[in-house]
Amino acid sequence: QSALTQPASVSGSPGQSITISCTGTSSDVGGYNYVSWYQQHPGKAPKLMIYEVSNRPSGVSNRFSGSKSGNTASLTISGLQAEDEADYYCSSYTSSSTPRVFGGGTKLTVL
Amino acid sequence: QVQLQESGPGLVKPSQTLSLTCTVSGGSISSGGYYWSWIRQHPGKGLEWIGYIYYSGSTYYNPSLKSRVTISVDTSKNQFSLKLSSVTAADTAVYYCARAAEDYDLDYWGQGTLVTVSS
Numbered sequence: 001q002s003a004l005t006q007p008a009s010v011s012g013s014p015g016q017s018i019t020i021s022c023t024g025t026s027s028d029v030g031g032y033n034y035v036s037w038y039q040q041h042p043g044k045a046p047k048l049m050i051y052e053v054s055n056r057p058s059g060v061s062n063r064f065s066g067s068k069s070g071n072t073a074s075l076t077i078s079g080l081q082a083e084d085e086a087d088y089y090c091s092s093y094t095s096s097s098t099p100r101v102f103g104g105g106t107k108l109t110v111l
Numbered sequence: 112q113v114q115l116q117e118s119g120p121g122l123v124k125p126s127q128t129l130s131l132t133c134t135v136s137g138g139s140i141s142s143g144g145y146y147w148s149w150i151r152q153h154p155g156k157g158l159e160w161i162g163y164i165y166y167s168g169s170t171y172y173n174p175s176l177k178s179r180v181t182i183s184v185d186t187s188k189n190q191f192s193l194k195l196s197s198v199t200a201a202d203t204a205v206y207y208c209a210r211a212a213e214d215y216d217l218d219y220w221g222q223g224t225l226v227t228v229s230s
Contacts, residue, residue: 036217051218093214093215098174102157
């Protein structure tokens with residue numbers, strides 16, 4: 001049981017936009033602006049795509065955007081491309097002793 | 112560009128100790144400001160933070176693994192290491208080393224190494 005709840009899967013066609021949600025509590029997502037998103041292709045290490053809710057590291061496409069409302073954070077990918085097909089994990093700072101909590105991951109399929 | 116590379120046995124027998132080393136290049140562990148971390152991912156599952164070490168030697172361990180985990184650092188070699196004792200099949204996973212920034216964002220990762228626990 002992951003600390004943060006994500007949908008198991010989402011899908012979209014090339015060019016469309018999709019949104020992945022990440023629901024936590026006031027002790028993590030809702031309490032801090034330290035939500036991150038990672039992209040993981042099969043057999044590869046995760047890659048940081050969004051940090052501090054909505055900031056993109058250098059080199060990450062501006063098609064990726066993040067937001068937060070209450071205890072739910074969201075990752076939106078616009079102009080969907082085949083290369084976006086991957087697993088996506090959210091992560092949040094938390095008031096518990098662990099440095100970060102993770103979501104269970106969402107598999108994005110580009111149709 | 113910071114790079115991390117895991118090394119160690121890919122097969123460990125039950126009840127033995129899993130030992131992995133992460134070699135860091137393109138940046139110095141001693142420079143401070145980062146938490147050098149071990150993360151694992153069970154096959155087909157999500158991410159689990161095992162623990163981290165700061166260059167000073169201070170550590171954090173996941174409470175669920177704390178009794179079996181030791182993370183150490185060798186600044187002279189720019190390496191940090193993981194030891195997980197009394198392993199079982201449940202410890203079979205891909206083990207990643209990674210760098211965490213002050214807010215614990217994992218900004219650089221190793222490629223990961225699959226460790227299988229089997230006799």
